[in-house]
Amino acid sequence: MTTQVVTxxxxxxxxxxxxxxxxxxxHFSERARLMRALKASGVCLLVACVCLCIPGAxxxxxxxxxxISPFIILRIHREKTRISHAEISCAxxxxxxxxxxxxxxxxxxxxxxxxxxxIKIQAG
Ligand SMILES: [Zn+2]
Numbered sequence: 001m002t003t004q005v006v007t008x009x010x011x012x013x014x015x016x017x018x019x020x021x022x023x024x025x026x027h028f029s030e031r032a033r034l035m036r037a038l039k040a041s042g043v044c045l046l047v048a049c050v051c052l053c054i055p056g057a058x059x060x061x062x063x064x065x066x067x068i069s070p071f072i073i074l075r076i077h078r079e080k081t082r083i084s085h086a087e088i089s090c091a092x093x094x095x096x097x098x099x100x101x102x103x104x105x106x107x108x109x110x111x112x113x114x115x116x117x118x119i120k121i122q123a124g
Contacts, residue, residue: 002029009124014091021088037077044069
């Protein structure tokens with residue numbers, strides 16, 4: 001199971017203002033992606049087992065969990081990269097920008113928590 005941690009530069013832009021920052025991304029190998037998918041399937045089965053203990057609601061929750069779990073597992077298996085950490089400031093107000101842990105597909109769009117502007121993030 002190999003997961004590479006790669007850090008590189010990114011550029012946040014809003015209108016004609018920009019700011020520079022860095023991003024740390026996890027790159028999953030095929031084996032790591034398979035292991036993550038197996039862990040997700042275990043969690044889905046665990047949730048289904050816990051739902052068995054809820055009287056009445058288990059008639060809905062257990063089949064629903066088992067029906068949704070293949071889609072969750074497939075989505076996790078398709079994820080080749082994941083953002084683990086980003087240090088960048090908002091291009092408009094210069095406050096620190098929170099970048100959510102998603103797949104690394106540029107351009108990313110994040111809303112600033114301070115000025116509520118949509119900031120475009122690109123690879124630098
Ligand atoms: Zn801002």
